[in-house]
Amino acid sequence: MPIYEYICKDCQKHFEILTTSPGNLGIVKCPECASLDVKKAVSATHFQMGSGRPSIPSGALSGCSSRSGFS
Ligand SMILES: [Zn+2]
Numbered sequence: 420m421p422i423y424e425y426i427c428k429d430c431q432k433h434f435e436i437l438t439t440s441p442g443n444l445g446i447v448k449c450p451e452c453a454s455l456d457v458k459k460a461v462s463a464t465h466f467q468m469g470s471g472r473p474s475i476p477s478g479a480l481s482g483c484s485s486r487s488g489f490s
Contacts, residue, residue, distance in 0.1 A: 424460040427451060433460065 423436045427449035434450050447457050 423447075425449075425457045426460050427454055428456045428458060429454040 421438060423438065424433065425436060425447055426433050430449065430452045432449055432451040436447055446455065448455055449457055
């Protein structure tokens with residue numbers, strides 16, 4: 420089940436929205452001050468997934484994709 424993290428721009432409250440479908444994310448409201456002026460934060464899961472990739476040389480990535488016949 421995906422967890423989306425948000426930060427309220429009004430009170431800087433950091434909160435999480437747990438949802439079963441992305442369609443529920445149409446309106447996100449701050450639980451602290453009920454403001455709709457919130458911004459999406461990078462979740463911990465996404466951060467960990469991305470951290471492993473930069474260690475791969477860019478040359479290896481492009482070589483791999485061309486060899487696999489991506490185009
Ligand atoms: Zn707030």
